[in-house]
Amino acid sequence: MSVLHEPALAWYADHARDLPWRRPESSAWSVLVSELMLQQTPVARVLPVHEAWLERWPEPAALAAEQPGAAVRAWGRLGYPRRALRLHAAAVAIRDRHGGQVPDDHAALLALPGVGEYTAAAVASFAFGRRHVVLDTNVRRVLARLVSGVELPAPSVTRAERELAGGLLPDDPGTAATWAVAVMELGALVCTARSPGCARCPVADRCAWRAAGHPAYDGPPRRAQAWAGTDRQCRGRLMAVVRDSEAAVPEHRLEAVWPEATQRDRALAGLLADGLLVRLPASDSPQGPLYALP
DNA sequence: AATTCGTGGTA
DNA sequence: TTACCAAGAAT
Numbered sequence A: 001m002s003v004l005h006e007p008a009l010a011w012y013a014d015h016a017r018d019l020p021w022r023r024p025e026s027s028a029w030s031v032l033v034s035e036l037m038l039q040q041t042p043v044a045r046v047l048p049v050h051e052a053w054l055e056r057w058p059e060p061a062a063l064a065a066e067q068p069g070a071a072v073r074a075w076g077r078l079g080y081p082r083r084a085l086r087l088h089a090a091a092v093a094i095r096d097r098h099g100g101q102v103p104d105d106h107a108a109l110l111a112l113p114g115v116g117e118y119t120a121a122a123v124a125s126f127a128f129g130r131r132h133v134v135l136d137t138n139v140r141r142v143l144a145r146l147v148s149g150v151e152l153p154a155p156s157v158t159r160a161e162r163e164l165a166g167g168l169l170p171d172d173p174g175t176a177a178t179w180a181v182a183v184m185e186l187g188a189l190v191c192t193a194r195s196p197g198c199a200r201c202p203v204a205d206r207c208a209w210r211a212a213g214h215p216a217y218d219g220p221p222r223r224a225q226a227w228a229g230t231d232r233q234c235r236g237r238l239m240a241v242v243r244d245s246e247a248a249v250p251e252h253r254l255e256a257v258w259p260e261a262t263q264r265d266r267a268l269a270g271l272l273a274d275g276l277l278v279r280l281p282a283s284d285s286p287q288g289p290l291y292a293l294p
Numbered sequence B: 001a002a003t004t005c006g007t008g009g010t011a
Numbered sequence C: 001t002t003a004c005c006a007a008g009a010a011t
Helices: A005-015 A028-038 A043-056 A060-064 A068-075 A082-097 A106-110 A117-128 A137-148 A159-168 A173-189 A231-243 A251-257 A261-274
Strands: A278-280 A290-292
Touching: A005 A173, A028 A043, A028 A082, A028 A117, A043 A068, A060 A082, A068 A082, A068 A231, A106 A117, A117 A173, A137 A159, A137 A173, A231 A251, A231 A261, A251 A261, A251 A290
Parallel strands: none
Antiparallel strands: A278 A290
16 A cells, blocks of 8 residues: 555545445445535535435335426425436436346446446445546545646546546555545545645645645636526526426416526526426416426 | 536635 | 635536
Protein backbone atom coordinates (compact mmCIF):
# COMPACT_ATOMS: atom_id res chain seq x y z
CA MET A 1 0.00 0.00 0.00
CA SER A 2 1.39 3.36 -1.02
CA VAL A 3 1.95 6.58 0.85
CA LEU A 4 -1.31 7.82 -0.63
CA HIS A 5 -3.52 4.79 -0.16
CA GLU A 6 -2.69 3.93 3.41
CA PRO A 7 -3.48 7.30 5.00
CA ALA A 8 -6.50 7.85 2.78
CA LEU A 9 -8.01 4.46 3.63
CA ALA A 10 -7.25 4.95 7.31
CA TRP A 11 -8.87 8.37 7.24
CA TYR A 12 -11.97 6.93 5.59
CA ALA A 13 -12.24 4.20 8.20
CA ASP A 14 -12.39 6.89 10.87
CA HIS A 15 -14.37 9.66 9.18
CA ALA A 16 -16.81 8.09 6.71
CA ARG A 17 -20.36 9.31 7.12
CA ASP A 18 -22.99 6.77 8.07
CA LEU A 19 -25.13 7.11 4.97
CA PRO A 20 -28.14 4.80 4.47
CA TRP A 21 -26.96 3.51 1.10
CA ARG A 22 -23.53 2.64 2.51
CA ARG A 23 -24.57 0.30 5.30
CA PRO A 24 -23.64 -3.39 4.98
CA GLU A 25 -27.30 -4.42 4.84
CA SER A 26 -28.27 -1.86 2.19
CA SER A 27 -29.28 -3.34 -1.15
CA ALA A 28 -27.92 -2.66 -4.62
CA TRP A 29 -31.29 -1.07 -5.33
CA SER A 30 -30.71 1.35 -2.47
CA VAL A 31 -27.32 2.22 -3.94
CA LEU A 32 -28.75 2.70 -7.42
CA VAL A 33 -31.54 4.94 -6.13
CA SER A 34 -29.05 7.01 -4.16
CA GLU A 35 -26.78 7.46 -7.17
CA LEU A 36 -29.58 8.70 -9.40
CA MET A 37 -30.72 11.11 -6.70
CA LEU A 38 -27.20 12.34 -5.99
CA GLN A 39 -26.54 13.37 -9.58
CA GLN A 40 -25.99 17.11 -9.16
CA THR A 41 -27.85 17.11 -5.85
CA PRO A 42 -26.35 17.46 -2.33
CA VAL A 43 -26.48 14.56 0.15
CA ALA A 44 -28.47 16.55 2.71
CA ARG A 45 -31.41 16.99 0.34
CA VAL A 46 -31.31 13.39 -0.87
CA LEU A 47 -31.43 11.75 2.57
CA PRO A 48 -35.15 12.16 3.41
CA VAL A 49 -36.34 11.43 -0.13
CA HIS A 50 -34.19 8.33 -0.40
CA GLU A 51 -35.52 7.00 2.89
CA ALA A 52 -39.15 7.48 1.87
CA TRP A 53 -38.44 6.02 -1.56
CA LEU A 54 -36.95 2.78 -0.20
CA GLU A 55 -39.76 2.51 2.32
CA ARG A 56 -42.38 2.75 -0.41
CA TRP A 57 -40.52 0.81 -3.10
CA PRO A 58 -38.13 -1.65 -1.37
CA GLU A 59 -37.23 -3.29 -4.66
CA PRO A 60 -37.24 -2.41 -8.36
CA ALA A 61 -40.38 -4.41 -9.18
CA ALA A 62 -42.41 -2.38 -6.70
CA LEU A 63 -41.53 0.86 -8.46
CA ALA A 64 -41.94 -0.73 -11.89
CA ALA A 65 -45.54 -1.57 -11.01
CA GLU A 66 -46.37 2.12 -10.52
CA GLN A 67 -47.20 4.77 -13.07
CA PRO A 68 -44.22 7.01 -13.93
CA GLY A 69 -46.02 9.97 -12.41
CA ALA A 70 -45.85 8.37 -8.98
CA ALA A 71 -42.07 8.52 -9.21
CA VAL A 72 -42.14 12.14 -10.37
CA ARG A 73 -44.38 13.10 -7.45
CA ALA A 74 -42.26 11.23 -4.91
CA TRP A 75 -39.17 12.90 -6.35
CA GLY A 76 -40.48 16.12 -4.85
CA ARG A 77 -38.15 19.07 -5.14
CA LEU A 78 -34.88 17.22 -5.74
CA GLY A 79 -34.62 18.90 -9.13
CA TYR A 80 -34.06 17.55 -12.64
CA PRO A 81 -37.29 15.51 -12.51
CA ARG A 82 -36.34 13.64 -15.66
CA ARG A 83 -34.17 11.60 -13.31
CA ALA A 84 -37.34 10.32 -11.63
CA LEU A 85 -38.66 9.21 -14.99
CA ARG A 86 -35.36 7.51 -15.78
CA LEU A 87 -35.27 5.76 -12.42
CA HIS A 88 -38.76 4.42 -13.05
CA ALA A 89 -37.71 3.28 -16.52
CA ALA A 90 -34.62 1.64 -15.01
CA ALA A 91 -36.85 -0.25 -12.58
CA VAL A 92 -38.97 -1.51 -15.48
CA ALA A 93 -35.85 -2.60 -17.35
CA ILE A 94 -34.51 -4.38 -14.27
CA ARG A 95 -37.80 -6.22 -13.85
CA ASP A 96 -38.10 -7.14 -17.54
CA ARG A 97 -34.50 -7.86 -18.46
CA HIS A 98 -32.78 -8.79 -15.20
CA GLY A 99 -35.33 -10.78 -13.26
CA GLY A 100 -35.91 -7.94 -10.83
CA GLN A 101 -32.29 -7.90 -9.64
CA VAL A 102 -30.02 -4.89 -10.14
CA PRO A 103 -27.32 -6.11 -12.57
CA ASP A 104 -23.83 -6.38 -11.14
CA ASP A 105 -21.72 -5.67 -14.20
CA HIS A 106 -20.76 -2.33 -15.64
CA ALA A 107 -22.07 -2.88 -19.18
CA ALA A 108 -25.52 -3.97 -18.04
CA LEU A 109 -25.73 -1.06 -15.62
CA LEU A 110 -24.64 1.39 -18.30
CA ALA A 111 -27.52 0.22 -20.49
CA LEU A 112 -30.08 1.30 -17.88
CA PRO A 113 -31.87 4.64 -18.34
CA GLY A 114 -30.25 7.44 -16.37
CA VAL A 115 -27.07 5.44 -15.79
CA GLY A 116 -23.94 6.89 -17.37
CA GLU A 117 -20.26 6.11 -17.01
CA TYR A 118 -19.97 7.43 -13.48
CA THR A 119 -23.14 5.84 -12.09
CA ALA A 120 -22.42 2.44 -13.64
CA ALA A 121 -18.95 2.43 -12.10
CA ALA A 122 -20.28 3.65 -8.75
CA VAL A 123 -22.98 0.98 -8.46
CA ALA A 124 -20.68 -1.82 -9.65
CA SER A 125 -18.06 -0.65 -7.17
CA PHE A 126 -20.10 0.30 -4.11
CA ALA A 127 -22.86 -2.30 -4.33
CA PHE A 128 -20.91 -5.22 -5.75
CA GLY A 129 -17.27 -4.58 -4.85
CA ARG A 130 -16.11 -4.51 -8.45
CA ARG A 131 -12.93 -2.76 -9.53
CA HIS A 132 -13.74 0.36 -11.57
CA VAL A 133 -12.49 3.89 -12.04
CA VAL A 134 -15.11 5.98 -10.25
CA LEU A 135 -14.65 9.51 -11.50
CA ASP A 136 -17.09 12.03 -10.08
CA THR A 137 -16.66 15.72 -9.33
CA ASN A 138 -15.13 14.98 -5.91
CA VAL A 139 -12.56 12.49 -7.16
CA ARG A 140 -11.66 14.73 -10.07
CA ARG A 141 -11.02 17.66 -7.75
CA VAL A 142 -8.95 15.62 -5.28
CA LEU A 143 -6.75 14.18 -8.02
CA ALA A 144 -6.41 17.56 -9.71
CA ARG A 145 -5.01 19.02 -6.52
CA LEU A 146 -3.17 16.07 -5.04
CA VAL A 147 -1.42 14.88 -8.19
CA SER A 148 -1.73 17.53 -10.89
CA GLY A 149 -1.19 20.49 -8.58
CA VAL A 150 -4.08 22.58 -9.88
CA GLU A 151 -7.07 23.91 -7.96
CA LEU A 152 -9.80 22.50 -10.19
CA PRO A 153 -10.09 19.92 -12.98
CA ALA A 154 -10.96 20.74 -16.58
CA PRO A 155 -14.63 21.41 -17.44
CA SER A 156 -15.08 17.88 -18.78
CA VAL A 157 -13.36 14.57 -18.06
CA THR A 158 -10.17 14.06 -20.04
CA ARG A 159 -8.43 10.87 -21.05
CA ALA A 160 -5.47 11.88 -18.92
CA GLU A 161 -7.68 12.08 -15.85
CA ARG A 162 -9.10 8.65 -16.48
CA GLU A 163 -5.62 7.17 -16.92
CA LEU A 164 -4.41 8.91 -13.79
CA ALA A 165 -7.30 7.54 -11.74
CA GLY A 166 -6.83 4.09 -13.25
CA GLY A 167 -3.16 4.08 -12.34
CA LEU A 168 -3.97 4.79 -8.70
CA LEU A 169 -6.62 2.08 -8.45
CA PRO A 170 -5.54 -0.79 -6.18
CA ASP A 171 -5.37 -4.24 -7.80
CA ASP A 172 -7.63 -6.00 -5.32
CA PRO A 173 -11.28 -5.32 -6.25
CA GLY A 174 -12.49 -4.89 -2.68
CA THR A 175 -9.67 -2.50 -1.83
CA ALA A 176 -10.28 -0.62 -5.09
CA ALA A 177 -13.95 -0.16 -4.17
CA THR A 178 -13.03 1.21 -0.75
CA TRP A 179 -10.38 3.45 -2.26
CA ALA A 180 -12.93 4.86 -4.68
CA VAL A 181 -15.43 5.77 -2.00
CA ALA A 182 -12.65 7.03 0.28
CA VAL A 183 -11.33 9.51 -2.28
CA MET A 184 -14.87 10.62 -3.01
CA GLU A 185 -15.54 11.16 0.69
CA LEU A 186 -12.28 13.05 1.06
CA GLY A 187 -13.39 15.43 -1.66
CA ALA A 188 -16.84 15.83 -0.14
CA LEU A 189 -15.69 16.48 3.44
CA VAL A 190 -12.14 17.87 3.31
CA CYS A 191 -10.91 18.77 -0.15
CA THR A 192 -13.98 20.83 -0.93
CA ALA A 193 -14.37 23.27 -3.80
CA ARG A 194 -14.71 26.45 -1.76
CA SER A 195 -12.60 26.04 1.37
CA PRO A 196 -10.30 23.01 1.41
CA GLY A 197 -9.46 21.80 4.92
CA CYS A 198 -5.80 21.02 4.36
CA ALA A 199 -5.23 20.98 8.12
CA ARG A 200 -7.54 17.98 8.33
CA CYS A 201 -6.30 16.25 5.19
CA PRO A 202 -4.60 12.86 5.61
CA VAL A 203 -2.51 13.32 2.45
CA ALA A 204 -1.75 17.04 2.72
CA ASP A 205 1.97 16.30 2.95
CA ARG A 206 1.77 14.69 -0.50
CA CYS A 207 -0.40 17.33 -2.15
CA ALA A 208 1.08 18.95 -5.25
CA TRP A 209 -1.34 21.87 -5.14
CA ARG A 210 -0.51 22.65 -1.53
CA ALA A 211 3.22 22.30 -2.21
CA ALA A 212 2.87 24.81 -5.04
CA GLY A 213 1.27 27.33 -2.68
CA HIS A 214 -2.38 26.84 -3.67
CA PRO A 215 -2.24 28.57 -7.06
CA ALA A 216 -5.63 29.83 -8.22
CA TYR A 217 -7.61 28.16 -10.99
CA ASP A 218 -6.13 29.02 -14.34
CA GLY A 219 -8.28 27.20 -16.85
CA PRO A 220 -11.05 28.16 -19.25
CA PRO A 221 -13.84 30.08 -17.44
CA ARG A 222 -16.89 28.01 -16.62
CA ARG A 223 -20.13 29.56 -17.70
CA ALA A 224 -22.36 30.45 -14.81
CA GLN A 225 -25.65 28.62 -14.58
CA ALA A 226 -28.19 31.25 -15.50
CA TRP A 227 -31.50 30.92 -13.74
CA ALA A 228 -33.85 33.88 -13.56
CA GLY A 229 -36.05 34.04 -16.60
CA THR A 230 -34.79 30.80 -18.13
CA ASP A 231 -36.82 27.94 -19.53
CA ARG A 232 -35.55 25.83 -16.65
CA GLN A 233 -37.09 28.18 -14.11
CA CYS A 234 -40.31 28.19 -16.11
CA ARG A 235 -40.39 24.40 -16.32
CA GLY A 236 -39.78 24.19 -12.59
CA ARG A 237 -42.74 26.44 -11.85
CA LEU A 238 -45.03 24.50 -14.13
CA MET A 239 -43.97 21.14 -12.72
CA ALA A 240 -44.44 22.39 -9.16
CA VAL A 241 -48.05 23.28 -9.86
CA VAL A 242 -48.91 19.85 -11.27
CA ARG A 243 -46.80 17.93 -8.78
CA ASP A 244 -48.43 19.64 -5.82
CA SER A 245 -51.95 19.08 -7.09
CA GLU A 246 -53.71 15.76 -6.62
CA ALA A 247 -56.15 16.53 -9.42
CA ALA A 248 -55.34 17.35 -13.04
CA VAL A 249 -54.63 21.06 -13.54
CA PRO A 250 -56.46 23.41 -15.93
CA GLU A 251 -54.34 25.68 -18.10
CA HIS A 252 -55.20 28.89 -16.24
CA ARG A 253 -53.33 27.65 -13.20
CA LEU A 254 -50.19 27.30 -15.30
CA GLU A 255 -50.70 30.76 -16.77
CA ALA A 256 -50.86 32.13 -13.25
CA VAL A 257 -47.30 31.07 -12.40
CA TRP A 258 -45.72 32.21 -15.70
CA PRO A 259 -47.60 34.99 -17.48
CA GLU A 260 -45.32 35.26 -20.52
CA ALA A 261 -47.12 33.07 -23.06
CA THR A 262 -44.40 32.35 -25.60
CA GLN A 263 -41.92 30.99 -23.11
CA ARG A 264 -44.61 29.19 -21.12
CA ASP A 265 -45.89 27.43 -24.22
CA ARG A 266 -42.37 26.43 -25.19
CA ALA A 267 -41.65 25.07 -21.73
CA LEU A 268 -44.95 23.23 -21.62
CA ALA A 269 -44.27 21.65 -25.00
CA GLY A 270 -40.90 20.56 -23.72
CA LEU A 271 -42.36 18.96 -20.62
CA LEU A 272 -44.90 17.09 -22.74
CA ALA A 273 -42.18 15.96 -25.13
CA ASP A 274 -40.05 14.79 -22.20
CA GLY A 275 -42.96 12.78 -20.84
CA LEU A 276 -42.98 14.68 -17.58
CA LEU A 277 -46.53 15.88 -18.20
CA VAL A 278 -49.51 14.61 -20.18
CA ARG A 279 -52.36 16.63 -21.66
CA LEU A 280 -55.84 15.26 -21.04
CA PRO A 281 -58.56 15.73 -23.69
CA ALA A 282 -60.33 19.08 -23.51
CA SER A 283 -63.68 17.34 -24.04
CA ASP A 284 -63.59 16.27 -20.40
CA SER A 285 -63.29 19.82 -19.10
CA PRO A 286 -65.22 23.03 -19.71
CA GLN A 287 -62.03 24.94 -18.85
CA GLY A 288 -60.05 23.49 -21.73
CA PRO A 289 -57.29 20.89 -21.57
CA LEU A 290 -56.02 19.57 -18.27
CA TYR A 291 -52.43 18.73 -17.39
CA ALA A 292 -51.29 15.86 -15.19
CA LEU A 293 -48.35 13.65 -14.34
CA PRO A 294 -47.93 10.61 -16.62
C1' DA B 1 -18.48 18.81 -28.13
C1' DA B 2 -21.39 22.11 -26.38
C1' DT B 3 -26.10 22.58 -24.29
C1' DT B 4 -29.77 21.58 -21.62
C1' DC B 5 -31.88 20.13 -17.58
C1' DG B 6 -34.04 22.06 -11.01
C1' DT B 7 -33.38 23.34 -6.60
C1' DG B 8 -31.66 25.30 -2.50
C1' DG B 9 -27.71 26.18 0.59
C1' DT B 10 -23.64 28.95 1.34
C1' DA B 11 -19.70 32.46 1.20
C1' DT C 1 -27.00 40.25 -3.15
C1' DT C 2 -24.92 37.68 -6.51
C1' DA C 3 -22.34 33.81 -7.80
C1' DC C 4 -20.98 29.41 -7.15
C1' DC C 5 -21.73 24.76 -6.22
C1' DA C 6 -23.81 19.91 -5.53
C1' DA C 7 -22.02 11.41 -6.14
C1' DG C 8 -24.09 13.64 -14.24
C1' DA C 9 -26.77 12.04 -18.27
C1' DA C 10 -28.54 12.61 -22.70
C1' DT C 11 -28.45 14.67 -27.01
